[in-house]
Amino acid sequence: MPTHKLTTVQSQAALSELNTGLPTPWEIIDGKLAKAFKFKDFQQAFGFMTMCALYAERQDHHPEWSNVYNKVAVQLITHDVSGLSEKDFDLAKKMESFAALHKA
């Protein structure tokens, strides 16, 4: 199934749905779906990253991210469509579920 670029309205709707029930929301910054995660320590942070990496590789859709000790800053975009797609929101949801398995 081809990947489609979401319109601004579609992205905002997907963002609202994604953020429902989340204490710390995702934001759309410079056209990318972004969130800064904070964990107890490096072990928890990199454990989270490892779960994300395995999922991302399997989906062939990878995050842009940086890590400083217990912090992981994530930015998602779909380069094939030069914008946000369902793949970004799917990955964001998975990241939330993986983050929930690690100590904040």
Place this chain on the structure above:
Amino acid sequence: MPTHKLTTVQSQAALSELNTGLPTPWEIIDGKLAKAFKFKDFQQAFGFMTMCALYAERQDHHPEWSNVYNKVAVQLITHDVSGLSEKDFDLAKKMESFAALHKA
């Protein structure tokens, strides 16, 4: 053994030693020991990161780094001494040996 902040002269000497024989050198940028690594793909990049993470955790000295698909940008600093220490150069050397195990 306590960690000491290296003087500028010591850092430059350590940098020269680190870069000996390396096709792509490390640099000191904004007081941090920095290098951008490029691998064949995400699998190789994250494999490299995983080896670095295990070593960093064991040494309790962690990199600041970002990853976009096959690229890993690394910045090393020793926050305890607000500057560069032997730990940074040790980690950089290990990172080089781990990078050599992954496809560029």
